[in-house]
Amino acid sequence: MASQEAEQQQLADVICVAEDGTLELLDVHEVEKYLDEQPEPGVAVDAIFTEIVRCRDSLESFQVWVSKIWDLVTEKNFWKRPHTTFEAWKAANGACKEIAGQGRSIRDRRREAIQGLMRLGASGPRFEQLQNLRSRSFIEAVERQMAMHGISYPLVTALVNIKAYHRIQPAAGRGRRGVQRTQSAQPCDVTDLDVVTYRTISEEEMAAARVEIGLDGFFVRKGTGSPLIEDGKFDEAIKTFQEARRAAEQTSSLAKSKPPQGEGEGRDDDDDDEQLAAKKEKPEIVLHRHFVFVTKCACTAEVPDKLKNALDGLGYDCGYKDVEPLMSQVLQVDGHLCIRHCQIVLVNGLGVRELRAKRDLGTLHQEVSGAIYRLRTKTEKEPSQKEAFTQMKAGLGFSWDETNKIPLPKLKGRKRKATGSSGSSRKKR
Structure with missing residues (x-):
């Protein structure tokens, strides 16, 4: 025993x-x-x-x-x-x-991310501590920030710490939310570091937020870190950063990362913005039974209650006869539909397989009007497509891939302007 x-x-x-x-x-x-x-x-x-x-x-x-x-x-x-x-x-x-x-x-993947950081110029005692202390996801996030914005490891830590501070300690007059519990685990999950204006975080501010600089240069909860280790090049880089300037506006070579092999030549200043916009425009795969619609309706007064009720009654397996009487009405008011009802039209009404941007109202309006217009044009030219559409919708209960069998034609002479997420939708600091 x-x-x-x-x-x-x-x-x-x-x-x-x-x-x-x-x-x-x-x-x-x-x-x-x-x-x-x-x-x-x-x-x-x-x-x-x-x-x-x-x-x-x-x-x-x-x-x-x-x-x-x-x-x-x-x-x-x-x-x-x-x-x-x-x-x-x-x-x-x-x-x-x-x-x-x-x-x-x-x-x-962790090893690959570390090698990627080294190719971008990350080095020194604090970078070694990053490898010892941080998870794979954290290290990958640091690599993404350096590669996306072309900034050095010290500047990444400085800008991330500023963002982290403002998330856990809001400005005066906005109320006190308290210290974010995960500030030591997820200070890198920000995609717009380049719009952050560099400045120095004072000791008083860190004390108020109950955080301190960890061994690798990033914020940690106060009392969990140790005094910063000696890293002369890191400190020199921090001193060269010019306050009140964004990452892209820094002139010091110590603020810049090395371009990855085979890249960096002919780089345009707007490359990062375009990459970020392309990332935000990536279509969302729609799974009918698991798609979470926006809960509250915010349609304008131009959308009649009768139409809203009819849209709410659509299901993923409704046929052409259910969609047809709503087509003209939706086209008349599609610019006034809220996100919820745009989603319902696209997912339940039309059975689209992808949404370009499920929270971008302007893009959803275009998606709704374009898809309904193409479907109506297609069925007017080929009435047999009504039955094919109904069968396709009924088949969604068994196979989502059936949507690929009913292609909606692109109309000649009508170009759709991509509206995706633009720089104006970013959070401004």
């Missing part, structure tokens, strides 16, 4: 779930020492893997840890006894193999 309790305690030292629900994992090197001491390491490995499956978590750090444990077990043959063959052991631990595969993929 005492031996069993000791084994359970040892296993709890390797992997356990804390009272707050977090997973506490033993360092891989310590796990190796633990398995080295076991008379039958294979039995101990089976117990660890059983616990891993029981505590299965989607956290990247957990998946990476499992991949390292898997590699350790295979490299040192800890799997032997009671298993007689390696294949038999793998077959018995399929779930852990899957988690380890996910972790290995994360490690590979």
Whole structure:
């Protein structure tokens, strides 16, 4: 009995779930020492893997840890006894193999992101700390910011910290929201760093937001970091940045990243804006039963209640006879429809497979009027298409790909102007 309790305690030292629900994992090197001491390491490995499956978590750090444990077990043959063959052991631990595969993929992507940062010129002690402290997603976000805006690692940290500060500590008169709980985990999920005006965050401001500069240069919750390590080139770069200027307006070479290999020549100043706009214009794949429509209607007074009720009554499997009586009415008021009813027309009424921008009202108006006009023109020329359209809509319950079988023709002489998200839709600071 005492031996069993000791084994359970040892296993709890390797992997356990804390009272707050977090997973506490033993360092891989310590796990190796633990398995080295076991008379039958294979039995101990089976117990660890059983616990891993029981505590299965989607956290990247957990998946990476499992991949390292898997590699350790295979490299040192800890799997032997009671298993007689390696294949038999793998077959018995399929779930852990899957988690380890996910972790290995994360490690590979992390390695690629670090190599990408190095090609962009990131270096120094604080960059080394970034590699030691941060997750794959965080490192990828830093790489995206440097590549998208052509700015150096020190400038990324400076601008991100400014954005993070204003998210967790709003300006006077706007009310106090308190410190954002994830400021130490997600300060890089901003796509418009280039519109942030550089300035210095004072010690008083950081104290008010209860944050401090971490080892890698990014904000962390106060008390969780250590004093900044020595990094002379990083500090020199920060001093050369000119306050009250955006990232693109910085003149110091220390504020710029190196262009990736094969890029940088003939670069236009508006390239970043165009790339961001293209990214925002990326169509959204629509899944009928899982599409979440805007809840409240905001149609103008020009849209009659009868039409709104009729649109709300559309379903993903309604046929041409349900759509036809609404066509002319929608075309008359499509510029006055709200986002909700534009979405309903496109998803439930017409059965489109993609929405160019499901929150851009101007784009949705164009999508509605263009699609209805093309459908009506198509069916007037070929009445048989009415039945084909009905069959296509009925088939949506079984196969969403059926929408590709009813192409709506492009009208000659009528060019549709792309309206996607533009710079005017960005948040201004």
